[in-house]
Amino acid sequence: MEFFVARSRLTLIFSLFFFLSLCFRSSSSLSSSPTDLKILTAERRIDLASHIIRVVLTLKVQNDGASSASDVLLAFPPAQAKHLALIHAAEVAGKKRKKTLHPLDVKTSNNAEGPNGAKLYSISLRNPLSTGGSVSLEVSYVLTQSLEPFPVEISQSEPQLVLYRDSALILSPYEIKQQTTVIRTPSTKVESFTRVEPSTHLRTELKYGPYEDQPAFSYTPIVVHFENNNPFAVVEELVREIEISHWGNLQVTERYTLVHNGARHKGGFSRVEYQSRPTYSGVASFKNLLVKLPPRVHSVYYRDNIGNISTSHLRTGYSKSELEIEPRYPLLGGWKATFVIGYGLPLEDVLFESADGKRYLNFSFGCPIAETLVNKITNKVVLPEGSKNPSVAVPFSVEQRAETSYSYLDIVGRPVVVLEKENVVPEHNSLFQVYYDFHPMFMLAEPLMLISVFFFLFVAALAYIHMDISIRK
Amino acid sequence: MFYAGDAVPGNGVSPQNDVLKTDKKEDTLKERPSRKNKKKEKETIEKPSVKSKSEKKPLVLPVEASFFALFLTVLLGGFYVVHSVWAAAEAYSAPSIVLTSHSHDGLHVFDDFREAYAWLSHNTEVDDKVASWWDYGYQTTAMANRTVIVDNNTWNNTHIATVGTAMSSPEKAAWEIFNSLDVKYVLVVFGGLVGYPSDDINKFLWMVRIGGGVFPHIKEPDYLRDGQYRIDSQATPTMLNSLMYKLSYFRFVETDGGKGYDRVRRTEIGKKHFKLTHFEEVFTTHHWMVRIYKLKPQKNRIRGKTKKSKSKTSFTTTPRSGTTKKNPWH
Numbered sequence: 194m195e196f197f198v199a200r201s202r203l204t205l206i207f208s209l210f211f212f213l214s215l216c217f218r219s220s221s222s223l224s225s226s227p228t229d230l231k232i233l234t235a236e237r238r239i240d241l242a243s244h245i246i247r248v249v250l251t252l253k254v255q256n257d258g259a260s261s262a263s264d265v266l267l268a269f270p271p272a273q274a275k276h277l278a279l280i281h282a283a284e285v286a287g288k289k290r291k292k293t294l295h296p297l298d299v300k301t302s303n304n305a306e307g308p309n310g311a312k313l314y315s316i317s318l319r320n321p322l323s324t325g326g327s328v329s330l331e332v333s334y335v336l337t338q339s340l341e342p343f344p345v346e347i348s349q350s351e352p353q354l355v356l357y358r359d360s361a362l363i364l365s366p367y368e369i370k371q372q373t374t375v376i377r378t379p380s381t382k383v384e385s386f387t388r389v390e391p392s393t394h395l396r397t398e399l400k401y402g403p404y405e406d407q408p409a410f411s412y413t414p415i416v417v418h419f420e421n422n423n424p425f426a427v428v429e430e431l432v433r434e435i436e437i438s439h440w441g442n443l444q445v446t447e448r449y450t451l452v453h454n455g456a457r458h459k460g461g462f463s464r465v466e467y468q469s470r471p472t473y474s475g476v477a478s479f480k481n482l483l484v485k486l487p488p489r490v491h492s493v494y495y496r497d498n499i500g501n502i503s504t505s506h507l508r509t510g511y512s513k514s515e516l517e518i519e520p521r522y523p524l525l526g527g528w529k530a531t532f533v534i535g536y537g538l539p540l541e542d543v544l545f546e547s548a549d550g551k552r553y554l555n556f557s558f559g560c561p562i563a564e565t566l567v568n569k570i571t572n573k574v575v576l577p578e579g580s581k582n583p584s585v586a587v588p589f590s591v592e593q594r595a596e597t598s599y600s601y602l603d604i605v606g607r608p609v610v611v612l613e614k615e616n617v618v619p620e621h622n623s624l625f626q627v628y629y630d631f632h633p634m635f636m637l638a639e640p641l642m643l644i645s646v647f648f649f650l651f652v653a654a655l656a657y658i659h660m661d662i663s664i665r666k
Numbered sequence: 667m668f669y670a671g672d673a674v675p676g677n678g679v680s681p682q683n684d685v686l687k688t689d690k691k692e693d694t695l696k697e698r699p700s701r702k703n704k705k706k707e708k709e710t711i712e713k714p715s716v717k718s719k720s721e722k723k724p725l726v727l728p729v730e731a732s733f734f735a736l737f738l739t740v741l742l743g744g745f746y747v748v749h750s751v752w753a754a755a756e757a758y759s760a761p762s763i764v765l766t767s768h769s770h771d772g773l774h775v776f777d778d779f780r781e782a783y784a785w786l787s788h789n790t791e792v793d794d795k796v797a798s799w800w801d802y803g804y805q806t807t808a809m810a811n812r813t814v815i816v817d818n819n820t821w822n823n824t825h826i827a828t829v830g831t832a833m834s835s836p837e838k839a840a841w842e843i844f845n846s847l848d849v850k851y852v853l854v855v856f857g858g859l860v861g862y863p864s865d866d867i868n869k870f871l872w873m874v875r876i877g878g879g880v881f882p883h884i885k886e887p888d889y890l891r892d893g894q895y896r897i898d899s900q901a902t903p904t905m906l907n908s909l910m911y912k913l914s915y916f917r918f919v920e921t922d923g924g925k926g927y928d929r930v931r932r933t934e935i936g937k938k939h940f941k942l943t944h945f946e947e948v949f950t951t952h953h954w955m956v957r958i959y960k961l962k963p964q965k966n967r968i969r970g971k972t973k974k975s976k977s978k979t980s981f982t983t984t985p986r987s988g989t990t991k992k993n994p995w996h
Contacts, residue, residue, distance in 0.1 A: 461960070464950035465920045499784060499809045503764075503775045521781040522949070529788040 229258025230265065233327065235363050235372040241417075242379040243564050244425040244454065245278075245618050246336040250363070251285075255327040263321040266302055266366045267314045267332060268410065272358070274312035278335045278566075278618045279589075282316045285329040294331060295319060307366060308410055335618050337566050340421060342456035347526065349463060353456045353477035354384055355421045361389040361401040361413040368409050373402030378419045387415035424479035425455035426524075426565040435556060436575040436600075439636055443538040443554075447561075450531050451520065453478065454566075457527035467523070480523040483563045484516040486536060487543075493536040497521070502532060551582075551628045558587065558612075559622035567617040574610045574627045578603050579635030583610050587625040590614075602639050763805070765862065776860065782853070782956035783809035785949050790851065796958075797844055798853035799833070799866055799873065800826055806853070815847055823880070830877030833870070833910045834884050840909040841944035844961055852945065852959045856914040858928035858935075859921060859954040865930065870910050871895050898933040906937045909945075913959055916942055921954070 233253040240247045256262050269277060283294035302313035322328055340355040347353060363372050376399040383394060392401045399417065429450040436444045455477055466474040486493070488511055495505045495518055504519035520530040547553050554574060560567045575598055576583060585593060592613040597606035610627055727735075765776040786796065787810045795813045796806055803817020816826045832843040844852065857865035866873075870889075878884040888904040889895060896902075897911060905911060919926035919938040926935040945959040 461946045461948050462950070463917065463947060464952075464954065465917050469920065497784065499780055500764075503777055521777070521784045522951070527789075528785075530784070531788065 229256065229260070230262055230322075230367045231255050231257045232365060232367050232369040233371070235365070235369050237363055237372070237374045239357075239359070239374065239376045241340070241357055241376060241419070241421065243423045244337075244340055244421070244427075245564065245566055246339055246357075248334050248336065250332040250334070252330045252332065253327055254322070254330060254367070256322045256324050259324060261321040261323045262318070264315045264317045265328075265330060267299075267316065268307050268311045268364045268366050269314070270360070270364060270412070271310040271312060273336060273339070276336050276338050276616070278337045278616045279620050280314060280332065280334040282330055282332045284319055285331050297330075299332075311364060311410065313366065335620055337616055337618060338454075340425075342526075343418065345456060346459040347456040347477065348460045349458070349466065349525070350474050351477075352382075352420050353422050353425075353526075354418060355455075357417045357419070359415060359417075361387070361392070361415045362404060362407050362411045364410065364412050366409050369407045370405065372404050372407065373400065375400050376417060378417070379421050379423055380419075382420040384418040384420070386417040386419075389413050389415060422476045424564070425453055425477075425526075426479060426482065426562070427452050427454040428560055428562070428565050428567045429529075430569050430571075431560055431567050432571045432573070434573045434575060435554070437540070437544065437554060437577055439540070439577050439631075441540050443540050443543050444535070445538065446533065446535040448531070448533050449562075450529065451482075451524070451565075452529045453524040453526050455526045458525040462525065475523065475525060478523050478525040480519050482518050482520075482565070484518060484534065484561050485563060486514040486516055486561060487538055488513055489539055489542055490514045490536045491538075493534070495532060495534050497530075497532040547628065550630075552631055553626045553628045555624050555626055557622050558591075558614075558625045559617050559619060561622070564619060569613065569615050570617045572612040572625075574612075575600075576608050576610070576627070576629050577631065577635070578605060578607050579638065580608055580629040580631045583608055583627060583629045585610060585612065585625065585627050587612065588623050589621065602642055776862075776953050776955065778951035778953050778955035779805065780809065781951045782949065782958060785951075786810035786812055786851070786853075786958065789949075794850040795848055796851045796853055797829055797832070797847065797849040798855075799829065799869060801869070802853065802855065812851075815849060823876070827877045827880035830873035830875075831881045831884055833866075833873045834877050834889070834908050836907045837909055837912060837942065837944045841961060845964075850961060851948070852909075852913065852961070854910065854913045854957050854959075856954055856957055857930050858914070858918065861929035862955055863930050865914075865955075866910060867897060867914055867928075868930065870908075873910065896933075897928065897931055897935055899936045901936045911937070912940065912942060913945065913957060916940075916947060916957070918954075 231254070233255050234251075235253075236251045238249045240249075250267075252265075254265055267280075280299050282297045282299045284297055285294060297319065298317045299314055300317075302315040307313055316330065316332070318328065340357055343354055343356045344351075357376075359374075359376075361374060363369060363374065378397050378399065381396050383399065386392070386394065386399055389401060391403075392399065394400075401415070429452055431447060431449055433445065433447045436446075438444070463474070467478075488509070490509065493507055493516060495502050495516070502518070502521055504521070506517045508515045508517075516534070518532075518534070520532065522528075522530070524530060543556055544552060544554055556574075558570075558572065560570065573596070574583075583595070585591075594611045594613075596609040596611055598609050599606050608629075612625070614621070763779045767774045767776070783806065786806070790812065792811075793813070795815065796810065797815045798806065800816040800818060800820055803814045803819070806812060806814045807817060816822070816829050820826060828843060828847070832840040835843065855862075855865045856867070857863060858867070871886075874884060874886050874889055878886055889902055889908070891900050891902055895905070897905065897915075901911075915926065915928075915935050915937070918928075918935065924938075926938045927933070928935055942959070944962055946962050947957065948960045949958040950956070
């Protein structure tokens with residue numbers, strides 16, 4: 194009898210363990226099991242017009258598994274993941290005209306990588322997707338440094354041809370029932386492209402697909418060799434110093450190192466050809482850059498280390514100001530230029546008071562030059578002396594550190610908040626805030642310092658005049 | 667600032683007491699007393715006597731006229747300030763590295779020098795040497811941050827003569843000289859397109875004279891026609907073959923549709939279509955004022971003596987006959 198009780202107890206324990214393990218396995222599948230979701234339709238539009246590549250991926254995801262899914266995974270090949278500057282995802286509700294986009298959080302997935310080093314990103318859905326349900330997602334991402342100039346060196350009279358490497362099939366951890374990829378080139382001149390049937394080329398559009406029933410992580414490498422003469426303007430380093438002065442002015446100083454990142458220039462540069470035949474000579478070079486500045490900007494200067502550069506035009510307006518600058522010489526492939534742009538803004542446009550009494554600076558993070566990629570941006574916000582507890586709110590990840598800088602009439606120094614980011618594209622031109630505490634009493638520090646100096650000087654003078662140190666009376 | 671004590675006559679006090687606090691007539695216009703006068707005030711005792719004297723002397727001018735004169739004087743002073751500022755801005759502020767001209771649509775700026783120096787500083791290697799005439803030496807060192815061969819110090823006449831000889835020699839000889847000095851870039855200033863008179867062609871006579879003073883194979887009469895330096899069709903062959911001519915006017919005819927009219931010398935150039943064999947144009951500024959050329963590297967193979975190469979980029983070793991110039995570098 195006892196033997197049977199012991200055996201039944203043992204089986205009970207074993208079945209308990211078995212059940213628990215089953216539970217654990219199913220709970221892990223509850224968070225993210227790649228095999229449960231299926232993508233019904235996927236459409237990818239790749240825009241290769243400028244050197245910054247923008248891709249929009251529209252997915253219709255259906256949950257075929259047994260449990261509801263709370264996030265959707267995206268996969269990128271390792272080369273693309275390294276150059277991914279920005280990724281946004283949104284849930285599409287409604288059709289056609291009534292389409293509304295609800296932004297969703299995207300972050301790198303905690304899971305292990307996909308096969309062959311593919312990087313996974315996970316999109317957290319608003320509501321967990323029930324079994325049998327489907328959701329439409331729109332993912333947009335920006336790739337940088339992904340156009341390879343080929344030939345690597347060109348002369349002045351040659352156009353610039355670049356290579357774009359990608360896959361005809363969309364890399365995904367899920368099975369895709371139907372997918373198409375459309376690539377848009379800036380001009381109709383496409384030298385060659387890998388043919389993966391069915392693929393068509395019509396004027397500026399290359400269409401790959403539709404492909405049916407592709408398994409998860411399927412990848413077919415393609416290369417598109419086409420002409421892209423749009424300016425490959427890359428700012429190697431941008432250091433921007435934003436100085437807040439509570440006397441009513443915000444002074445911004447930006448130091449740029451600009452380089453032409455396309456096919457390198459070889460041979461000589463003939464000015465007569467460049468000036469007389471602009472459509473044939475130097476088509477891949479650029480001369481003008483457009484800098485978008487805030488509306489009420491004043492005291493704008495544009496100079497480099499040997500003096501003022503006179504080739505610039507400033508147009509101020511109500512909603513924005515535009516500064517059109519030309520470097521001292523046109524930039525051909527591999528040529529560099531450095532310059533400094535500085536301007537002042539009235540403080541009431543940028544400094545505000547938050548609900549809990551803290552002051553905050555509202556300023557745009559990225560580079561104001563249109564269509565340029567910045568390899569490394571450093572934003573230094575110099576807060577007035579006497580500011581305490583600085584904190585930053587930035588919509589994307591940045592590296593932050595603190596410094597102190599000493600300027601006029603400073604005793605303890607001004608706290609500086611340094612924000613650094615790499616691989617910055619124009620889409621990063623969103624506003625960021627720097628919060629700090631500032632007691633209004635500290636405003637009096639500077640005037641009191643000056644007043645007391647002069648006061649003591651005059652008192653000393655008075656004392657000296659009224660002193661009589663002569664021996665004779 | 668003039669003191670009320672001067673304008674109001676009838677005030678018989680001596681100048682050193684013009685700050686009397688007791689005299690109410692002067693009170694309105696005089697301000698802070700100086701310390702010196704304050705001390706002297708302690709010794710003043712003649713306060714009441716001043717008032718009686720002030721009534722006697724009559725006014726020289728009526729008050730309105732004197733105020734009007736004062737106003738005009740102040741106006742004159744103000745206009746003087748305005749005029750001085752204008753004269754300083756217009757006449758005394760020509761930096762000579764940035765040239766301006768007034769065109770129908772405003773001010774036109776010729777910033778070619780800084781354009782060339784900025785290009786040199788960013789787009790050449792740090793160790794590259796630039797050869798130019800000595801006038802631009804300090805500017806190149808400071809703004810382009812590159813090593814020069816001769817600069818404004820002009821302490822080595824033989825070195826300047828070497829550069830002068832190179833500029834006056836034909837292309838191959840000039841290449842040899844510059845190569846021996848490890849020069850990578852040659853810079854010339856050319857004002858023919860815009861009419862800038864202080865360019866290197868106008869300074870060429872000094873290059874010939876200084877070079878000829880040290881190297882006897884450069885003879886000034888070789889470059890003169892009727893005692894004048896010319897670059898038009900009447901120029902001597904030595905002049906038309908010199909490096910300075912070639913570097914200044916390379917592809918210049920293409921700018922004005924085949925005429926090649928030099929605005930400084932006011933004539934069409936002599937040799938219009940030619941190619942450079944030993945130099946390559948790497949940069950010319952916007953108004954053609956500064957032209958930068960690079961020395962072409964030597965070919966690895968030297969073609970045989972019998973074959974005369976048709977390609978413009980190869981070097982031939984011509985056999986040394988008796989009439990060749992003596993090259994001081996061999």
